[in-house]
Amino acid sequence: MQIDDGLWPPAMFEPQREIATHYHEQGWWRPTTLLDDLVVRRRETPNAVAVRSYHAEGGSESLSWSQYADRVERYAAALRSLGAGPGRVVAVQMPNLWQTSALILAVLRTGAVVAPITTTFRARELERMLDCLKPVVVITVAEFDMYNHATALAEMRTRLPFLRTTVVFGDGPADINFHKYFEQRQWEPLALADARDNPDRVAAVMFTSGTTGEPKAVLHTYNTMYAGGQDYAVQEEVGPADVMFNPHALTHMFGLLYSLMMPATTGATAVLLDEWSPAAARTVIDDAHATLVSGSPQYLIGLWEQYPELTTASISRVITGATTVPPNLVSKTRAVTGVALQSFWAMTEVMLGTWTRRTDPPDWSAHSDGRPGAGTELDLRGNDPIDRNNPAALFMRGPSVCIATVGRDSGKVTMIADHDEGWYETGDLAIPDGRNGIRLMGRTADRINRGFVVPAADVEAELLNHPGIRDVALVGVSIEGEILDEAVAVIVPSGPPPSLNELNSFLTARGMTDWCLPTQLKVVDTLPRNTTGKILKNELRRELRVTATGGAVFR
Template sequence: MDFDAVLIAPRRAASIAAGHWQDRTIHDYLAACVRDRPDAPALTALSIDRQHVTRFTRRELARMADRVAVGLSRLGIAAGDVVSCQLPNGWHLSVLYLACARLGAVLNPVMPIFRERELSFMLAHAQSKVVVVPKLFRGFDHAQMLRGLRDALPALRHVVVVDGDGDDSFEALLSGPHWEDGADAAAILQRSRTGPDDVTQLIYTSGTTGEPKGVMHTANTLFSNIVAYAGRLHLGGDDVVLMASPMAHQTGFMYGLMMPVMLGAHAVLQDIWDPVRAAALIRDEGVTFTMGSTPFLTDLARVVADSGVPVPSLRIFLCAGAPIPGALVEQARQALGAKIVSAWGMTENGAVTTTLPEDSDERASTTDGCPLPGVAIRVVDGTDTDVPVGETGRLLVRACSNFGGYLKRPQLNGTDADGWFDTGDLARLDADGYLRIAGRSKDVIIRGGENIPVLEIETLLYRHPAVAQVAIVAYPDARLGERACAFVVPRAGQSIDLDGMVDWLKQQKMALQYIPEKLVVRDALPATPAGKIQKFRLREMLVGDAGFI
């Protein structure tokens, strides 16, 4: 595929001159790891779903990456091709990325929660040639789902099944045969490796304009962020990084897959969030750093406090995805003995702001941090004029890690000639330059760190025979930050209840996590004179005197 990453070339000279783009790829970092300490632990993957632990040294990880790369080439994968995977956190996903980069191919990780509706768009848009899925994950048959989609995906050549029992299994096609020992292996592994400005990752954001957008990143954009991030948090080769946040999101991919390789650190992966197992992993593996959204922090702090068994190795828990309540920072600090760092970022940039480990604990609950090195931010009004300190405006970001653009949608890139990217979020800055996200101009609900595509769900509900009008808004939740509530006006003579709404959305193959968890039926919805639904008033109803919560 020809990737239209139009935002890369105009920035190259300045980014190189400033030292932000160092022209190093994942191969350079992995080769250094193997050269320096080949038998040091590189990757430990716990599969709670399969009750199994897999371990790789640096040498073993590099060898498996070679093996899978040659196996992919046997399936017809070459430079510029897209390999999609719908995998939980685990060694297969990590190795796939390393293998794709060896071929100049692009990895497209997609969330395991996605079903036919989301996948049919993403895989067709990306023109994916190979898709790797688990046979079963959390009781769902992903292989059967993908086979059912094949006829609608003309570019798709192979569905490869992890733990499959046929000729299409990951083990039979990729990880079993010693492909790396073939006579042509060396040539395959060297002829078209991903360069620092080639697209290496394609990752989809939840759509707010009717469809998801494919975010294109290169080694330079990704590593320019990771280097700054690790430097601020004082992370190095002696650290052990636990990643239970999904690696199909930037959080897991950048800081659980790429960062440990860059640092020469030990990565510990967990496929299903279980705070009891996470606490045990931290103790058993000597984990020093982890990150996740607020529910992860809440759960881990509670488990450690209730058990009375400490996690002394843990030094930093970075929390992002939603504001951290002050009480939680205090409770987690006490229970875990770790510094709680808050952060904010986007798929398009990675982390944009973080608090510093040297900051007071209060900073983590009252701000989302200050910009990382290589990042500049502005808060502006409707005329793009900077607003005074403390006032709310639109958040613009100019970063060394800014993405290459949206695949096949350059008109949506949202980046001006001076490199300022319009995040679509509202924010304010304090006198010290610390950011606080104040809301979203995009109509998205963030449930446990997962963006819910409101417009898409509303569109589906409008097709329900009983629905005349619908609006979906967020309501606060102590654990997940937000949940979704659907306000519905039924058609004359029709009725709808929560079970009926949920069943309808399931029939449309909507991801379960996207389905609203509350339904309010009304005779009418508040609207402007022009007929636009006033969602702010619906939110007020949910938390105000109407008593719905």
């Protein structure tokens, strides 16, 4: 891909005019942006708390909407001086700090595309991402989670000729020290009120995890991101009185939506925690009086272990998703908070696709991943009957779907509207939930063929009820010359590991069909997961093989 004067061609992509016109006419997209929201917050509630930023080791800082907006304007001026502007990309790889929120908004104020990158990515993956995006500025943290990000970036610098400036938060090798350049220098603010940004331009680019193929850079506009959260905020009555806690990285779609975008559009307070710790999270929730808690199941499981029952009086809503929701998490959430757990379905390419409503039955999130929001269409494609034994491929179309993807390594560009009348193939398997919504049944790439398609999500959910299992993944392994897959239960035991016969007797007693039962068992200390808690089954498949004598071993 040819680069001219620091410009990244995909940054110039726009949605099809007919689609944009339709979404605007329906009110799913709007003529304003996040920057306008910040102007409104500073004008209407200047002294209200915009963000509370906590440190796991103790201490916190709070910024009002006025202070928050001031910082965004100053940071934007500093970034403009470094070449950030329309058609260019600025990458931000930072932990959950209020400065990260302000920097993301500041990048947008310059007219540039922001590329949030989580701190979990190490040198190899980071270099590939940067080579794809061709950013003019990269902002990273010196050291975090026992990894020296600044040194890693400095080492690859000579292989990134397009990169004009590196900025480091903290002490480390870089062109610019964040504190000295952004904080100590006197900058003429780049006024938010003067921004006249196009809400349909590419505003953010985020990478998929690549669990089923080549990682992709996903291009979102202000409006695709807005549509993802706004209908949820309206239906769930999120407003200025809310205090929102989400443990995910601001540089991940989940954290970006719940800790930056939704607070800005609704006036709610965002609560950040720089490093995940269940004990620290409890302290933060209690101190901030959080009203809306969101996070993937793995985070909530750890969090609720810190609480005796019914001790979180401030919490009025809890929502989870990004991976399978264990049924026991539904009952545990209600026991701890007194409210029904809501579940959702989303992905990097779709900011928020479906969610269960507070008007649904209290335990509905154990059976459903919810109904779509306004303007979102679902299409389940498969052979009838579509049921647990025969789930269908999930396709989605609507205002929160990204406008394009770019292959990280291949550079292949896919404009979503140009294919299949705008239907996006999610890669997920799903079935109808009986209330106009869906229940996810796993990934297409994770299908297990035992004559019928094994409902892996159901099997895993049942196995999590076994007292001897702390974590589990059911993985299909193909054997050369065999028609049927082996169904390998990879378990993390909570004590002495149960045998395969014990597991299958347990499942049979709970009414599970014979061909759904695991055929092999592998015991491990931990399961590989991505940043949202989704089990990386592709990694397990690569490492697993089934021996001729029927034993499941790692390569």
